[in-house]
Amino acid sequence: MLPEWMIDVPHRLPHDWYVFARPSGKRCFVVSSDGTTISRQRNGTVLHRFPSALPNGARTRDGSGSAQSYSILDCIFHEMDQTYYVIDMVCWRGYSLYDCTAEFRFFWLNSKLAETGACEPPSHYHKYRFSLVPVHTCDQSGLHAAYAGGVPYVKDGLLFYNKHAHYQPGNTPLALVWKDENCSQYVIDTDNKGQVPSHQxxxxxxxxxxxxxxxxxxxxxxxxxxxxxxxxxxxxxxxxxxxxxxxxxxxxxxxxxxxxxxxxxxxxxxxxxxxxxxxxxxxxxxxxxxxxxxxxxxxxxxxxxxxxxxxxxxRGSPLKIDDLVASINTPDDEGNRPDVDMVG
Known part of the structure:
Protein backbone atom coordinates (compact mmCIF):
# COMPACT_ATOMS: atom_id res chain seq x y z
CA MET A 1 0.00 0.00 0.00
CA LEU A 2 1.97 2.94 -1.31
CA PRO A 3 0.80 6.46 -0.48
CA GLU A 4 0.29 9.07 -3.12
CA TRP A 5 1.73 12.52 -2.49
CA MET A 6 -0.65 15.12 -1.13
CA ILE A 7 -1.13 17.80 -3.77
CA ASP A 8 -4.64 18.73 -2.56
CA VAL A 9 -6.12 18.57 0.93
CA PRO A 10 -8.55 15.62 1.02
CA HIS A 11 -12.22 16.12 1.82
CA ARG A 12 -13.33 15.57 5.45
CA LEU A 13 -9.76 15.45 6.71
CA PRO A 14 -10.63 15.67 10.45
CA HIS A 15 -13.47 13.14 10.15
CA ASP A 16 -12.16 10.35 7.92
CA TRP A 17 -8.37 10.42 8.26
CA TYR A 18 -5.58 9.39 10.60
CA VAL A 19 -2.19 11.09 10.66
CA PHE A 20 1.20 10.05 12.02
CA ALA A 21 4.83 11.07 11.68
CA ARG A 22 6.58 8.82 9.17
CA PRO A 23 9.87 7.34 10.45
CA SER A 24 12.88 7.94 8.25
CA GLY A 25 14.26 4.71 6.83
CA LYS A 26 13.68 1.80 4.47
CA ARG A 27 10.11 0.75 3.73
CA CYS A 28 9.77 -3.04 3.82
CA PHE A 29 7.52 -6.03 4.40
CA VAL A 30 8.42 -8.17 7.41
CA VAL A 31 7.25 -11.79 7.13
CA SER A 32 7.48 -14.25 10.02
CA SER A 33 6.93 -17.89 9.06
CA ASP A 34 8.32 -21.37 9.65
CA GLY A 35 10.62 -20.28 12.46
CA THR A 36 12.30 -17.34 10.76
CA THR A 37 11.69 -13.68 9.96
CA ILE A 38 12.59 -11.98 6.68
CA SER A 39 12.30 -8.33 5.70
CA ARG A 40 12.18 -7.34 2.03
CA GLN A 41 12.37 -3.92 0.43
CA ARG A 42 10.09 -2.68 -2.34
CA ASN A 43 12.39 -3.99 -5.08
CA GLY A 44 12.30 -7.49 -3.56
CA THR A 45 15.81 -7.54 -2.10
CA VAL A 46 16.23 -9.05 1.35
CA LEU A 47 17.04 -6.44 3.99
CA HIS A 48 17.43 -8.79 6.99
CA ARG A 49 16.92 -12.46 7.80
CA PHE A 50 16.66 -12.92 11.55
CA PRO A 51 14.85 -14.51 14.52
CA SER A 52 12.06 -12.46 16.07
CA ALA A 53 9.37 -12.64 18.73
CA LEU A 54 6.69 -12.35 16.04
CA PRO A 55 4.39 -15.38 15.69
CA ASN A 56 6.42 -18.28 14.26
CA GLY A 57 9.34 -15.87 13.78
CA ALA A 58 12.10 -17.89 15.49
CA ARG A 59 13.09 -21.52 16.07
CA THR A 60 12.78 -21.68 19.83
CA ARG A 61 12.87 -24.67 22.16
CA ASP A 62 9.10 -24.88 21.89
CA GLY A 63 9.35 -25.47 18.15
CA SER A 64 8.62 -23.22 15.22
CA GLY A 65 4.85 -23.70 15.29
CA SER A 66 2.46 -24.45 12.47
CA ALA A 67 3.66 -23.73 8.95
CA GLN A 68 0.26 -22.11 8.34
CA SER A 69 0.94 -19.52 11.04
CA TYR A 70 2.54 -16.58 9.28
CA SER A 71 2.35 -12.84 9.78
CA ILE A 72 3.09 -9.89 7.48
CA LEU A 73 3.82 -6.40 8.77
CA ASP A 74 4.30 -3.20 6.79
CA CYS A 75 7.32 -1.54 8.39
CA ILE A 76 10.01 1.09 8.11
CA PHE A 77 13.46 0.09 9.32
CA HIS A 78 15.03 2.97 11.22
CA GLU A 79 18.79 2.59 10.97
CA MET A 80 19.78 4.84 13.87
CA ASP A 81 18.14 2.75 16.59
CA GLN A 82 17.98 -0.54 14.62
CA THR A 83 14.21 -0.68 15.06
CA TYR A 84 11.37 -1.80 12.82
CA TYR A 85 8.57 0.74 13.15
CA VAL A 86 5.30 -0.94 12.21
CA ILE A 87 2.96 1.30 10.24
CA ASP A 88 0.40 -1.32 9.16
CA MET A 89 -0.59 -4.97 9.52
CA VAL A 90 -1.34 -7.09 6.46
CA CYS A 91 -1.68 -10.57 7.97
CA TRP A 92 -1.60 -11.93 11.52
CA ARG A 93 -1.20 -15.62 12.41
CA GLY A 94 -2.52 -16.58 8.98
CA TYR A 95 -5.52 -14.24 9.17
CA SER A 96 -5.56 -11.79 6.25
CA LEU A 97 -6.42 -8.17 6.96
CA TYR A 98 -6.43 -6.99 3.34
CA ASP A 99 -10.20 -6.56 3.38
CA CYS A 100 -10.29 -4.82 6.76
CA THR A 101 -10.48 -1.07 7.19
CA ALA A 102 -7.48 0.92 8.40
CA GLU A 103 -9.43 1.66 11.56
CA PHE A 104 -9.67 -2.05 12.35
CA ARG A 105 -6.09 -2.84 11.23
CA PHE A 106 -4.65 -0.17 13.52
CA PHE A 107 -6.76 -1.43 16.43
CA TRP A 108 -5.65 -5.02 15.78
CA LEU A 109 -2.03 -3.95 15.44
CA ASN A 110 -2.04 -2.09 18.74
CA SER A 111 -3.73 -4.93 20.61
CA LYS A 112 -1.77 -7.86 19.15
CA LEU A 113 1.83 -6.76 18.61
CA ALA A 114 2.63 -6.04 22.26
CA GLU A 115 1.33 -9.48 23.28
CA THR A 116 4.13 -11.22 21.38
CA GLY A 117 7.04 -9.48 23.08
CA ALA A 118 8.19 -8.07 19.73
CA CYS A 119 8.32 -4.59 21.28
CA GLU A 120 10.81 -5.77 23.91
CA PRO A 121 14.58 -5.10 23.64
CA PRO A 122 16.58 -7.49 21.41
CA SER A 123 17.57 -10.92 22.73
CA HIS A 124 18.89 -14.26 21.46
CA TYR A 125 15.59 -15.18 19.80
CA HIS A 126 14.68 -11.60 18.95
CA LYS A 127 17.39 -9.72 17.04
CA TYR A 128 15.56 -6.46 16.22
CA ARG A 129 13.08 -4.48 18.24
CA PHE A 130 9.67 -3.63 16.81
CA SER A 131 7.76 -0.52 17.77
CA LEU A 132 4.42 1.11 17.04
CA VAL A 133 4.09 4.66 15.75
CA PRO A 134 1.68 7.07 17.48
CA VAL A 135 -1.41 7.34 15.25
CA HIS A 136 -3.76 10.31 15.68
CA THR A 137 -7.17 11.30 14.41
CA CYS A 138 -6.45 14.16 12.02
CA ASP A 139 -8.17 16.92 13.95
CA GLN A 140 -6.33 20.05 15.04
CA SER A 141 -4.70 18.47 18.10
CA GLY A 142 -3.84 15.26 16.26
CA LEU A 143 -2.21 17.08 13.36
CA HIS A 144 -0.21 19.24 15.77
CA ALA A 145 0.95 16.17 17.71
CA ALA A 146 2.10 14.40 14.54
CA TYR A 147 3.75 17.50 13.09
CA ALA A 148 5.41 19.04 16.15
CA GLY A 149 5.26 16.36 18.83
CA GLY A 150 8.27 14.36 19.94
CA VAL A 151 8.88 10.81 18.68
CA PRO A 152 11.80 8.40 19.28
CA TYR A 153 12.78 8.41 15.60
CA VAL A 154 13.82 10.84 12.89
CA LYS A 155 10.75 12.12 11.06
CA ASP A 156 10.42 11.98 7.30
CA GLY A 157 7.14 13.77 6.70
CA LEU A 158 3.58 12.89 7.67
CA LEU A 159 1.46 9.95 6.55
CA PHE A 160 -2.31 10.22 6.26
CA TYR A 161 -4.52 7.12 6.13
CA ASN A 162 -8.23 7.09 5.35
CA LYS A 163 -10.01 5.28 8.19
CA HIS A 164 -12.23 3.31 5.81
CA ALA A 165 -9.51 2.23 3.35
CA HIS A 166 -8.77 -1.46 2.80
CA TYR A 167 -5.16 -2.53 2.36
CA GLN A 168 -4.35 -2.66 -1.35
CA PRO A 169 -1.16 -3.14 -3.37
CA GLY A 170 0.29 -0.29 -5.40
CA ASN A 171 -0.37 3.43 -5.17
CA THR A 172 -3.59 4.54 -3.53
CA PRO A 173 -5.12 7.99 -2.92
CA LEU A 174 -6.49 6.64 0.38
CA ALA A 175 -3.00 6.94 1.85
CA LEU A 176 -1.08 10.20 1.43
CA VAL A 177 2.37 11.52 2.28
CA TRP A 178 3.19 15.17 2.90
CA LYS A 179 6.45 16.91 3.82
CA ASP A 180 7.95 20.28 4.61
CA GLU A 181 11.35 21.36 5.90
CA ASN A 182 10.18 21.24 9.53
CA CYS A 183 9.28 17.55 9.53
CA SER A 184 11.66 16.09 6.96
CA GLN A 185 15.29 16.41 5.92
CA TYR A 186 14.41 15.36 2.39
CA VAL A 187 11.64 17.57 1.07
CA ILE A 188 13.16 18.18 -2.37
CA ASP A 189 14.63 15.14 -4.12
CA THR A 190 18.42 15.08 -4.42
CA ASP A 191 20.67 13.63 -7.12
CA ASN A 192 23.04 10.67 -6.70
CA LYS A 193 25.56 13.01 -5.04
CA GLY A 194 23.07 14.15 -2.42
CA GLN A 195 22.73 17.61 -3.97
CA VAL A 196 19.51 19.38 -4.92
CA PRO A 197 19.62 19.77 -8.73
CA SER A 198 18.85 23.13 -10.29
CA HIS A 199 16.00 21.54 -12.24
CA GLN A 200 13.53 18.97 -10.97
CA ARG A 315 9.84 24.26 -5.80
CA GLY A 316 7.22 26.92 -6.47
CA SER A 317 4.00 27.04 -4.46
CA PRO A 318 4.03 24.27 -1.83
CA LEU A 319 1.07 22.98 0.14
CA LYS A 320 1.84 24.30 3.64
CA ILE A 321 0.95 23.11 7.12
CA ASP A 322 -1.21 26.22 7.45
CA ASP A 323 -3.29 24.96 4.52
CA LEU A 324 -3.91 21.68 6.34
CA VAL A 325 -4.83 23.48 9.56
CA ALA A 326 -7.17 25.81 7.67
CA SER A 327 -8.90 22.82 6.09
CA ILE A 328 -9.46 21.27 9.50
CA ASN A 329 -10.84 24.52 10.91
CA THR A 330 -13.19 25.07 7.96
CA PRO A 331 -16.72 23.82 8.72
CA ASP A 332 -17.56 20.74 6.68
CA ASP A 333 -20.77 21.11 4.68
CA GLU A 334 -21.79 17.51 5.15
CA GLY A 335 -20.65 17.16 8.75
CA ASN A 336 -22.28 20.42 9.91
CA ARG A 337 -25.47 20.31 7.89
CA PRO A 338 -28.55 20.87 10.12
CA ASP A 339 -31.03 18.04 10.54
CA VAL A 340 -33.86 18.11 8.01
CA ASP A 341 -37.15 16.27 8.38
CA MET A 342 -37.79 13.85 5.54
CA VAL A 343 -41.17 14.28 3.88
CA GLY A 344 -43.00 11.55 1.99
Whole structure:
Protein backbone atom coordinates (compact mmCIF):
# COMPACT_ATOMS: atom_id res chain seq x y z
CA MET A 1 0.00 0.00 0.00
CA LEU A 2 1.97 2.94 -1.31
CA PRO A 3 0.80 6.46 -0.48
CA GLU A 4 0.29 9.07 -3.12
CA TRP A 5 1.73 12.52 -2.49
CA MET A 6 -0.65 15.12 -1.13
CA ILE A 7 -1.13 17.80 -3.77
CA ASP A 8 -4.64 18.73 -2.56
CA VAL A 9 -6.12 18.57 0.93
CA PRO A 10 -8.55 15.62 1.02
CA HIS A 11 -12.22 16.12 1.82
CA ARG A 12 -13.33 15.57 5.45
CA LEU A 13 -9.76 15.45 6.71
CA PRO A 14 -10.63 15.67 10.45
CA HIS A 15 -13.47 13.14 10.15
CA ASP A 16 -12.16 10.35 7.92
CA TRP A 17 -8.37 10.42 8.26
CA TYR A 18 -5.58 9.39 10.60
CA VAL A 19 -2.19 11.09 10.66
CA PHE A 20 1.20 10.05 12.02
CA ALA A 21 4.83 11.07 11.68
CA ARG A 22 6.58 8.82 9.17
CA PRO A 23 9.87 7.34 10.45
CA SER A 24 12.88 7.94 8.25
CA GLY A 25 14.26 4.71 6.83
CA LYS A 26 13.68 1.80 4.47
CA ARG A 27 10.11 0.75 3.73
CA CYS A 28 9.77 -3.04 3.82
CA PHE A 29 7.52 -6.03 4.40
CA VAL A 30 8.42 -8.17 7.41
CA VAL A 31 7.25 -11.79 7.13
CA SER A 32 7.48 -14.25 10.02
CA SER A 33 6.93 -17.89 9.06
CA ASP A 34 8.32 -21.37 9.65
CA GLY A 35 10.62 -20.28 12.46
CA THR A 36 12.30 -17.34 10.76
CA THR A 37 11.69 -13.68 9.96
CA ILE A 38 12.59 -11.98 6.68
CA SER A 39 12.30 -8.33 5.70
CA ARG A 40 12.18 -7.34 2.03
CA GLN A 41 12.37 -3.92 0.43
CA ARG A 42 10.09 -2.68 -2.34
CA ASN A 43 12.39 -3.99 -5.08
CA GLY A 44 12.30 -7.49 -3.56
CA THR A 45 15.81 -7.54 -2.10
CA VAL A 46 16.23 -9.05 1.35
CA LEU A 47 17.04 -6.44 3.99
CA HIS A 48 17.43 -8.79 6.99
CA ARG A 49 16.92 -12.46 7.80
CA PHE A 50 16.66 -12.92 11.55
CA PRO A 51 14.85 -14.51 14.52
CA SER A 52 12.06 -12.46 16.07
CA ALA A 53 9.37 -12.64 18.73
CA LEU A 54 6.69 -12.35 16.04
CA PRO A 55 4.39 -15.38 15.69
CA ASN A 56 6.42 -18.28 14.26
CA GLY A 57 9.34 -15.87 13.78
CA ALA A 58 12.10 -17.89 15.49
CA ARG A 59 13.09 -21.52 16.07
CA THR A 60 12.78 -21.68 19.83
CA ARG A 61 12.87 -24.67 22.16
CA ASP A 62 9.10 -24.88 21.89
CA GLY A 63 9.35 -25.47 18.15
CA SER A 64 8.62 -23.22 15.22
CA GLY A 65 4.85 -23.70 15.29
CA SER A 66 2.46 -24.45 12.47
CA ALA A 67 3.66 -23.73 8.95
CA GLN A 68 0.26 -22.11 8.34
CA SER A 69 0.94 -19.52 11.04
CA TYR A 70 2.54 -16.58 9.28
CA SER A 71 2.35 -12.84 9.78
CA ILE A 72 3.09 -9.89 7.48
CA LEU A 73 3.82 -6.40 8.77
CA ASP A 74 4.30 -3.20 6.79
CA CYS A 75 7.32 -1.54 8.39
CA ILE A 76 10.01 1.09 8.11
CA PHE A 77 13.46 0.09 9.32
CA HIS A 78 15.03 2.97 11.22
CA GLU A 79 18.79 2.59 10.97
CA MET A 80 19.78 4.84 13.87
CA ASP A 81 18.14 2.75 16.59
CA GLN A 82 17.98 -0.54 14.62
CA THR A 83 14.21 -0.68 15.06
CA TYR A 84 11.37 -1.80 12.82
CA TYR A 85 8.57 0.74 13.15
CA VAL A 86 5.30 -0.94 12.21
CA ILE A 87 2.96 1.30 10.24
CA ASP A 88 0.40 -1.32 9.16
CA MET A 89 -0.59 -4.97 9.52
CA VAL A 90 -1.34 -7.09 6.46
CA CYS A 91 -1.68 -10.57 7.97
CA TRP A 92 -1.60 -11.93 11.52
CA ARG A 93 -1.20 -15.62 12.41
CA GLY A 94 -2.52 -16.58 8.98
CA TYR A 95 -5.52 -14.24 9.17
CA SER A 96 -5.56 -11.79 6.25
CA LEU A 97 -6.42 -8.17 6.96
CA TYR A 98 -6.43 -6.99 3.34
CA ASP A 99 -10.20 -6.56 3.38
CA CYS A 100 -10.29 -4.82 6.76
CA THR A 101 -10.48 -1.07 7.19
CA ALA A 102 -7.48 0.92 8.40
CA GLU A 103 -9.43 1.66 11.56
CA PHE A 104 -9.67 -2.05 12.35
CA ARG A 105 -6.09 -2.84 11.23
CA PHE A 106 -4.65 -0.17 13.52
CA PHE A 107 -6.76 -1.43 16.43
CA TRP A 108 -5.65 -5.02 15.78
CA LEU A 109 -2.03 -3.95 15.44
CA ASN A 110 -2.04 -2.09 18.74
CA SER A 111 -3.73 -4.93 20.61
CA LYS A 112 -1.77 -7.86 19.15
CA LEU A 113 1.83 -6.76 18.61
CA ALA A 114 2.63 -6.04 22.26
CA GLU A 115 1.33 -9.48 23.28
CA THR A 116 4.13 -11.22 21.38
CA GLY A 117 7.04 -9.48 23.08
CA ALA A 118 8.19 -8.07 19.73
CA CYS A 119 8.32 -4.59 21.28
CA GLU A 120 10.81 -5.77 23.91
CA PRO A 121 14.58 -5.10 23.64
CA PRO A 122 16.58 -7.49 21.41
CA SER A 123 17.57 -10.92 22.73
CA HIS A 124 18.89 -14.26 21.46
CA TYR A 125 15.59 -15.18 19.80
CA HIS A 126 14.68 -11.60 18.95
CA LYS A 127 17.39 -9.72 17.04
CA TYR A 128 15.56 -6.46 16.22
CA ARG A 129 13.08 -4.48 18.24
CA PHE A 130 9.67 -3.63 16.81
CA SER A 131 7.76 -0.52 17.77
CA LEU A 132 4.42 1.11 17.04
CA VAL A 133 4.09 4.66 15.75
CA PRO A 134 1.68 7.07 17.48
CA VAL A 135 -1.41 7.34 15.25
CA HIS A 136 -3.76 10.31 15.68
CA THR A 137 -7.17 11.30 14.41
CA CYS A 138 -6.45 14.16 12.02
CA ASP A 139 -8.17 16.92 13.95
CA GLN A 140 -6.33 20.05 15.04
CA SER A 141 -4.70 18.47 18.10
CA GLY A 142 -3.84 15.26 16.26
CA LEU A 143 -2.21 17.08 13.36
CA HIS A 144 -0.21 19.24 15.77
CA ALA A 145 0.95 16.17 17.71
CA ALA A 146 2.10 14.40 14.54
CA TYR A 147 3.75 17.50 13.09
CA ALA A 148 5.41 19.04 16.15
CA GLY A 149 5.26 16.36 18.83
CA GLY A 150 8.27 14.36 19.94
CA VAL A 151 8.88 10.81 18.68
CA PRO A 152 11.80 8.40 19.28
CA TYR A 153 12.78 8.41 15.60
CA VAL A 154 13.82 10.84 12.89
CA LYS A 155 10.75 12.12 11.06
CA ASP A 156 10.42 11.98 7.30
CA GLY A 157 7.14 13.77 6.70
CA LEU A 158 3.58 12.89 7.67
CA LEU A 159 1.46 9.95 6.55
CA PHE A 160 -2.31 10.22 6.26
CA TYR A 161 -4.52 7.12 6.13
CA ASN A 162 -8.23 7.09 5.35
CA LYS A 163 -10.01 5.28 8.19
CA HIS A 164 -12.23 3.31 5.81
CA ALA A 165 -9.51 2.23 3.35
CA HIS A 166 -8.77 -1.46 2.80
CA TYR A 167 -5.16 -2.53 2.36
CA GLN A 168 -4.35 -2.66 -1.35
CA PRO A 169 -1.16 -3.14 -3.37
CA GLY A 170 0.29 -0.29 -5.40
CA ASN A 171 -0.37 3.43 -5.17
CA THR A 172 -3.59 4.54 -3.53
CA PRO A 173 -5.12 7.99 -2.92
CA LEU A 174 -6.49 6.64 0.38
CA ALA A 175 -3.00 6.94 1.85
CA LEU A 176 -1.08 10.20 1.43
CA VAL A 177 2.37 11.52 2.28
CA TRP A 178 3.19 15.17 2.90
CA LYS A 179 6.45 16.91 3.82
CA ASP A 180 7.95 20.28 4.61
CA GLU A 181 11.35 21.36 5.90
CA ASN A 182 10.18 21.24 9.53
CA CYS A 183 9.28 17.55 9.53
CA SER A 184 11.66 16.09 6.96
CA GLN A 185 15.29 16.41 5.92
CA TYR A 186 14.41 15.36 2.39
CA VAL A 187 11.64 17.57 1.07
CA ILE A 188 13.16 18.18 -2.37
CA ASP A 189 14.63 15.14 -4.12
CA THR A 190 18.42 15.08 -4.42
CA ASP A 191 20.67 13.63 -7.12
CA ASN A 192 23.04 10.67 -6.70
CA LYS A 193 25.56 13.01 -5.04
CA GLY A 194 23.07 14.15 -2.42
CA GLN A 195 22.73 17.61 -3.97
CA VAL A 196 19.51 19.38 -4.92
CA PRO A 197 19.62 19.77 -8.73
CA SER A 198 18.85 23.13 -10.29
CA HIS A 199 16.00 21.54 -12.24
CA GLN A 200 13.53 18.97 -10.97
CA UNK A 201 14.35 15.42 -12.03
CA UNK A 202 11.83 12.64 -12.68
CA UNK A 203 12.06 8.90 -13.35
CA UNK A 204 9.68 7.49 -15.98
CA UNK A 205 9.22 4.04 -17.52
CA UNK A 206 9.73 3.42 -21.25
CA UNK A 207 6.84 1.53 -22.89
CA UNK A 208 6.74 -0.62 -26.06
CA UNK A 209 5.32 2.23 -28.13
CA UNK A 210 7.99 4.70 -27.00
CA UNK A 211 5.85 6.50 -24.44
CA UNK A 212 7.43 7.38 -21.09
CA UNK A 213 5.00 7.03 -18.21
CA UNK A 214 4.54 7.13 -14.46
CA UNK A 215 4.00 4.12 -12.18
CA UNK A 216 0.29 4.86 -11.75
CA UNK A 217 -2.51 2.50 -12.80
CA UNK A 218 -3.42 3.63 -15.39
CA UNK A 219 -0.06 5.31 -16.08
CA UNK A 220 0.20 8.99 -16.97
CA UNK A 221 2.01 9.67 -20.26
CA UNK A 222 4.59 12.46 -20.06
CA UNK A 223 6.05 12.20 -23.55
CA UNK A 224 6.96 9.83 -26.38
CA UNK A 225 10.31 8.85 -27.87
CA UNK A 226 10.77 8.22 -31.59
CA UNK A 227 10.96 4.44 -32.12
CA UNK A 228 13.75 4.75 -34.71
CA UNK A 229 15.84 6.57 -32.15
CA UNK A 230 15.21 3.92 -29.47
CA UNK A 231 16.35 1.13 -31.78
CA UNK A 232 19.62 2.71 -32.88
CA UNK A 233 22.65 3.90 -30.90
CA UNK A 234 23.59 7.57 -31.01
CA UNK A 235 27.03 9.08 -30.58
CA UNK A 236 27.35 10.91 -27.29
CA UNK A 237 27.91 14.63 -27.88
CA UNK A 238 30.72 16.64 -26.44
CA UNK A 239 30.27 17.70 -22.82
CA UNK A 240 28.17 20.81 -22.51
CA UNK A 241 26.79 20.66 -26.07
CA UNK A 242 23.20 19.91 -27.03
CA UNK A 243 22.40 17.72 -30.02
CA UNK A 244 19.08 18.06 -31.86
CA UNK A 245 17.37 14.74 -32.60
CA UNK A 246 14.24 13.57 -34.42
CA UNK A 247 12.00 13.00 -31.41
CA UNK A 248 8.25 12.66 -31.68
CA UNK A 249 6.93 14.64 -28.74
CA UNK A 250 3.16 14.99 -28.58
CA UNK A 251 3.11 16.14 -24.96
CA UNK A 252 6.40 17.97 -24.54
CA UNK A 253 9.92 18.53 -25.78
CA UNK A 254 12.93 16.30 -25.16
CA UNK A 255 16.67 16.78 -25.58
CA UNK A 256 19.16 13.90 -25.74
CA UNK A 257 22.48 14.06 -23.91
CA UNK A 258 23.87 10.52 -24.22
CA UNK A 259 23.66 7.37 -26.34
CA UNK A 260 20.45 5.34 -26.59
CA UNK A 261 20.53 1.55 -26.14
CA UNK A 262 17.04 1.71 -24.63
CA UNK A 263 14.45 -1.03 -24.22
CA UNK A 264 10.86 -1.31 -23.06
CA UNK A 265 10.69 -1.40 -19.27
CA UNK A 266 13.80 0.75 -18.77
CA UNK A 267 13.51 3.43 -16.10
CA UNK A 268 14.78 6.73 -17.51
CA UNK A 269 15.78 9.96 -15.80
CA UNK A 270 14.66 13.32 -17.14
CA UNK A 271 15.07 16.91 -16.03
CA UNK A 272 12.13 19.28 -16.29
CA UNK A 273 13.30 22.29 -18.25
CA UNK A 274 12.36 25.94 -17.97
CA UNK A 275 9.12 25.20 -19.84
CA UNK A 276 7.96 23.28 -16.78
CA UNK A 277 4.73 21.28 -16.60
CA UNK A 278 1.47 22.47 -18.08
CA UNK A 279 -1.63 21.14 -16.31
CA UNK A 280 -5.16 21.93 -17.51
CA UNK A 281 -8.20 20.87 -15.46
CA UNK A 282 -6.02 18.55 -13.40
CA UNK A 283 -4.55 16.77 -16.44
CA UNK A 284 -1.01 17.01 -17.80
CA UNK A 285 -1.01 18.74 -21.18
CA UNK A 286 2.68 19.43 -21.76
CA UNK A 287 6.03 18.61 -20.18
CA UNK A 288 9.39 20.16 -21.04
CA UNK A 289 11.58 17.08 -20.52
CA UNK A 290 15.33 16.73 -21.06
CA UNK A 291 16.75 13.20 -21.16
CA UNK A 292 19.56 12.52 -18.67
CA UNK A 293 20.08 8.76 -18.85
CA UNK A 294 18.97 5.48 -17.34
CA UNK A 295 17.98 5.32 -13.70
CA UNK A 296 19.95 3.49 -11.02
CA UNK A 297 19.57 -0.28 -11.39
CA UNK A 298 18.42 -0.58 -7.79
CA UNK A 299 15.38 1.52 -8.66
CA UNK A 300 12.28 -0.68 -9.01
CA UNK A 301 9.53 1.73 -10.07
CA UNK A 302 9.00 4.96 -11.94
CA UNK A 303 7.78 8.05 -10.10
CA UNK A 304 4.06 8.40 -9.53
CA UNK A 305 2.20 11.36 -11.01
CA UNK A 306 1.44 12.74 -7.55
CA UNK A 307 5.13 12.63 -6.59
CA UNK A 308 6.14 14.55 -9.72
CA UNK A 309 3.47 17.17 -9.03
CA UNK A 310 4.32 17.42 -5.31
CA UNK A 311 8.01 17.96 -6.09
CA UNK A 312 7.03 20.54 -8.69
CA UNK A 313 4.83 22.37 -6.16
CA UNK A 314 7.55 22.32 -3.48
CA ARG A 315 9.84 24.26 -5.80
CA GLY A 316 7.22 26.92 -6.47
CA SER A 317 4.00 27.04 -4.46
CA PRO A 318 4.03 24.27 -1.83
CA LEU A 319 1.07 22.98 0.14
CA LYS A 320 1.84 24.30 3.64
CA ILE A 321 0.95 23.11 7.12
CA ASP A 322 -1.21 26.22 7.45
CA ASP A 323 -3.29 24.96 4.52
CA LEU A 324 -3.91 21.68 6.34
CA VAL A 325 -4.83 23.48 9.56
CA ALA A 326 -7.17 25.81 7.67
CA SER A 327 -8.90 22.82 6.09
CA ILE A 328 -9.46 21.27 9.50
CA ASN A 329 -10.84 24.52 10.91
CA THR A 330 -13.19 25.07 7.96
CA PRO A 331 -16.72 23.82 8.72
CA ASP A 332 -17.56 20.74 6.68
CA ASP A 333 -20.77 21.11 4.68
CA GLU A 334 -21.79 17.51 5.15
CA GLY A 335 -20.65 17.16 8.75
CA ASN A 336 -22.28 20.42 9.91
CA ARG A 337 -25.47 20.31 7.89
CA PRO A 338 -28.55 20.87 10.12
CA ASP A 339 -31.03 18.04 10.54
CA VAL A 340 -33.86 18.11 8.01
CA ASP A 341 -37.15 16.27 8.38
CA MET A 342 -37.79 13.85 5.54
CA VAL A 343 -41.17 14.28 3.88
CA GLY A 344 -43.00 11.55 1.99
Missing amino acids: QVVLELQDDGKVTTSDDPPVVFSCLDLDFIQRPLVKPFWGLTRQTDWLVPLGSLQLCEESGLHSGNLLRFAIGDGGLSVVDGKLEKADLHYLGKSNRARAFADSYSKVMFQNMV
